[in-house]
Amino acid sequence: MSDERAIDSARDPFARLRQATRARIALGRAGDALPTRALLDFQLGHSRARDAVHGAVDFDAIAERLPTPSLRIRSQVRDRAEYLRRPDLGRRVHADDLAMFAAGRGAFDLAFVIADGLSAAAVNAHAVALIDACWPRLHGWRLAPLVLGEQARVAFGDEVGAALGARIVAVLIGERPGLSVADSLGVYLTWDPKVGRSDAERNCISNIHADGLSPARAADTLIGLLTAVRRIEGSGVAVKADTAALASLSRGD
Amino acid sequence: MPSYQTRIGARIYRFDDLKSVLACASPRRSGDELAGIAAADDETRVAAREVLAGLPLRRFLDEPLVPYEDDEVTRLIVDTHDVPAFAVVAAMTVGEFRDWLLSYAATTEALAALAPGLTPEMVAAVSKLMRNADLIAVAAKCRVVTGFRTTLGLPGCLGARLQPNHPTDDPLGIAAATLDGLLFGMGDAVIGINPAGDSLADTERLLQMLDELRLRFDIPMQSCVLAHITTSLRAIEHGAPVDLVFQSIAGSEKANRGFGVDLALLREGFDAARTLARGSVGDNAMYFETGQGSALSADAHHGVDQQTMEVRAYAVARAFKPLLVNTVVGFIGPEYLYDAKQIIRAGLEDHCCGKLLGLPMGVDVCYTNHAEADQDDMDTLAVALATAGVNFLIAVPGADDVMLNYQSLSYHDVLGLRHLLKLRPAPEFEQWLQRMSLADANGALPPPAQSAVRRLLALDAR
Numbered sequence: 001m002s003d004e005r006a007i008d009s010a011r012d013p014f015a016r017l018r019q020a021t022r023a024r025i026a027l028g029r030a031g032d033a034l035p036t037r038a039l040l041d042f043q044l045g046h047s048r049a050r051d052a053v054h055g056a057v058d059f060d061a062i063a064e065r066l067p068t069p070s071l072r073i074r075s076q077v078r079d080r081a082e083y084l085r086r087p088d089l090g091r092r093v094h095a096d097d098l099a100m101f102a103a104g105r106g107a108f109d110l111a112f113v114i115a116d117g118l119s120a121a122a123v124n125a126h127a128v129a130l131i132d133a134c135w136p137r138l139h140g141w142r143l144a145p146l147v148l149g150e151q152a153r154v155a156f157g158d159e160v161g162a163a164l165g166a167r168i169v170a171v172l173i174g175e176r177p178g179l180s181v182a183d184s185l186g187v188y189l190t191w192d193p194k195v196g197r198s199d200a201e202r203n204c205i206s207n208i209h210a211d212g213l214s215p216a217r218a219a220d221t222l223i224g225l226l227t228a229v230r231r232i233e234g235s236g237v238a239v240k241a242d243t244a245a246l247a248s249l250s251r252g253d
Numbered sequence: 254m255p256s257y258q259t260r261i262g263a264r265i266y267r268f269d270d271l272k273s274v275l276a277c278a279s280p281r282r283s284g285d286e287l288a289g290i291a292a293a294d295d296e297t298r299v300a301a302r303e304v305l306a307g308l309p310l311r312r313f314l315d316e317p318l319v320p321y322e323d324d325e326v327t328r329l330i331v332d333t334h335d336v337p338a339f340a341v342v343a344a345m346t347v348g349e350f351r352d353w354l355l356s357y358a359a360t361t362e363a364l365a366a367l368a369p370g371l372t373p374e375m376v377a378a379v380s381k382l383m384r385n386a387d388l389i390a391v392a393a394k395c396r397v398v399t400g401f402r403t404t405l406g407l408p409g410c411l412g413a414r415l416q417p418n419h420p421t422d423d424p425l426g427i428a429a430a431t432l433d434g435l436l437f438g439m440g441d442a443v444i445g446i447n448p449a450g451d452s453l454a455d456t457e458r459l460l461q462m463l464d465e466l467r468l469r470f471d472i473p474m475q476s477c478v479l480a481h482i483t484t485s486l487r488a489i490e491h492g493a494p495v496d497l498v499f500q501s502i503a504g505s506e507k508a509n510r511g512f513g514v515d516l517a518l519l520r521e522g523f524d525a526a527r528t529l530a531r532g533s534v535g536d537n538a539m540y541f542e543t544g545q546g547s548a549l550s551a552d553a554h555h556g557v558d559q560q561t562m563e564v565r566a567y568a569v570a571r572a573f574k575p576l577l578v579n580t581v582v583g584f585i586g587p588e589y590l591y592d593a594k595q596i597i598r599a600g601l602e603d604h605c606c607g608k609l610l611g612l613p614m615g616v617d618v619c620y621t622n623h624a625e626a627d628q629d630d631m632d633t634l635a636v637a638l639a640t641a642g643v644n645f646l647i648a649v650p651g652a653d654d655v656m657l658n659y660q661s662l663s664y665h666d667v668l669g670l671r672h673l674l675k676l677r678p679a680p681e682f683e684q685w686l687q688r689m690s691l692a693d694a695n696g697a698l699p700p701p702a703q704s705a706v707r708r709l710l711a712l713d714a715r
Contacts, residue, residue: 013703013706013707013710014429014433014710017425017428017429017432017433017710018429020423020425020426020428020429021419021423021425021426021427021429021430021655022420022655023417023418023419023426023429023430023649023650023651023653023655024650024651024652024653024663025429025430025433025650025651026433027650027651027665029665029700031669032665032668032669032672032673033665033669034651034663034665038651042628042651042652042653045653046622046627046628046660049622050622052622053622053623084587084588084591084623084624085283085286085287085587085588085591086287086588087287087588088287118623176621176622176623176658177622177623177658178622178653178655178658178659179622179653179655179658179660180653180655
């Protein structure tokens with residue numbers, strides 16, 4: 001083992017340092033430029049990230065796999081180009097779809113929203129797995145119909161949660177893709193959702209993907225946070241300040 | 254009440270007020286459209302420029318865009334305006350000012366003398382009448398030299414911030430990216446880490462590590478952990494080796510409050526950094542970052558276009574004699590700068606406007622994955638900025654920032670620019686590179702010999 005390492009670092013002085021970071025270090029040089037291998041690796045990462053941003057979530061397939069019936073709700077955004085330019089429209093429910101909430105409205109503890117956000121790949125890959133991991137552990141919670149949000153941002157959940165009459169909204173959303181991870185899912189929790197909530201009033205679990213937080217571990221954290229939010233009757237800074245709750249969460253897995 | 258109107262053919266274009274003229278005169282960008290203040294069509298844009306070109310520069314002194322009573326940034330701009338310095342252009346219209354800036358009369362010396370006489374609004378206004386080539390040509394005439402342990406902004410030099418970020422602030426991971434960057438001659442502007450968290454303990458740990466690196470290899474460099482200014486102040490109280498005090502800033506009091514700062518707090522950071530007096534060749538000890546769209550995203554733009562708000566942030570920076578000012582131009586996202594065309598234009602505007610106000614401007618030539626841009630576009634902007642004499646550029650390993658999840662320039666890119674355009678690192682840093690057998694006598698860095706690599710890595714972080 002130690003012999004192997006010695007040989008490696010004789011050939012590649014960066015052998016040990018490479019283990020310490022995902023950053024693209026010690027790529028070599030073609031003159032002053034990137035060697036072809038590194039150039040194409042970069043382009044592959046960027047292409048995946050762009051495909052994730054511009055791809056479509058297969059909401060039909062997701063609806064079929066979910067453990068509960070769902071409502072399909074559009075934001076006010078017409079297409080991806082508008083989604084990227086107009087975050088304000090992605091936060092609001094389409095006027096024609098508001099009526100769909102009438103049937104679903106009730107007194108709920110929690111509403112889940114699955115929103116496409118900035119990575120269709122993340123939602124396609126991880127959203128159902130996360131819901132599946134949470135569902136059996138939510139006995140005793142009054143759960144609103146699950147909402148599938150098209151062209152939706154995090155704050156879309158505020159209007160949805162209010163329309164459903166839910167005390168907490170949890171928005172599962174595709175995160176902005178990086179070069180090395182294009183399918184990272186995030187979850188945002190908001191107590192007493194209503195239009196105009198600020199990001200400081202939310203709690204976030206991020207980096208749910210194959211090389212990050214698994215759906216099972218994310219579910220542990222999510223259940224812990226949900227419990228804390230319900231107990232404190234607040235989210236965001238209020239929960240972050242509750243260090244005991246957070247400490248028990250981080251050791252929870 | 255002045256009227257803002259012009260006739261083009263049969264059509265009369267009227268603009269409500271000065272800020273509407275500026276907003277409509279701006280090149281098209283998504284942030285102004287999001288704010289609902291952009292020109293409705295291209296002809297309106299040109300009409301606004303017609304009106305703008307005919308306005309006297311003085312109008313911007315008489316008619317503040319953000320009220321004096323409501324905003325401490327406006328008060329700073331008005332109260333520190335240098336009237337004698339302004340005299341040389343005081344009688345000009347905005348259009349005449351553009352012609353003068355491009356004229357042979359506007360020498361490097363003349364522009365430096367004029368800088369304190371210009372307000373952000375005048376500079377933003379004239380930039381809206383300039384093509385990209387004008388922004389490059391005028392910026393190239395400006396010279397802003399600052400110093401700490403290296404001297405930055407000298408003729409023929411191109412600095413680089415080495416940005417070795419890591420998603421969990423792992424010291425070995427950061428050391429790995431730092432050593433790799435030093436082999437490319439990066440880091441003469443600063444070795445600057447964006448911390449993943451904002452904890453005091455992490456900040457102090459990273460500062461300590463970078464300072465040990467500096468002392469071990471006797472590198473003429475300055476380090477910075479880009480934590481909130483209050484964290485840096487506490488680190489200074491604890492005796493941590495703080496070289497530069499960092500802060501993100503914006504162009505209105507309310508937007509700065511969104512960053513958790515005001516002018517008094519910035520003054521506190523400035524005084525604390527100065528008192529440490531850790532610089533050797535200069536005492537510029539502040540590092541600021543800005544970016545178009547930050548005021549709008551804080552709902553603190555006062556109906557003013559995002560480029561003008563950006564230039565107002567430079568007035569804030571100017572008050573604290575910074576070593577470095579960096580516009581993170583493509584970082585903020587496509588809702589502010591939609592595509593490469595908008596990012597490239599904004600990068601050249603920010604650089605030129607900052608330089609005209611006398612600031613040591615650098616640019617993070619960058620984009621996020623949801624913007625319509627790629628590395629080819631960054632090549633275009635980087636070459637343009639290096640030609641325009643940008644003080645420094647951001648450089649990250651392989652152009653991929655694995656903590657902030659966006660793409661900037663790679664170490665390779667900045668090294669290639671230096672060689673292509675015959676630009677050199679800061680002189681103190683270049684001498685160190687030569688001592689380490691990394692740079693040749695001309696300041697160029699051919700691929701390093703194995704012995705030079707081992708020399709740097711043999712003593713790497715444990």
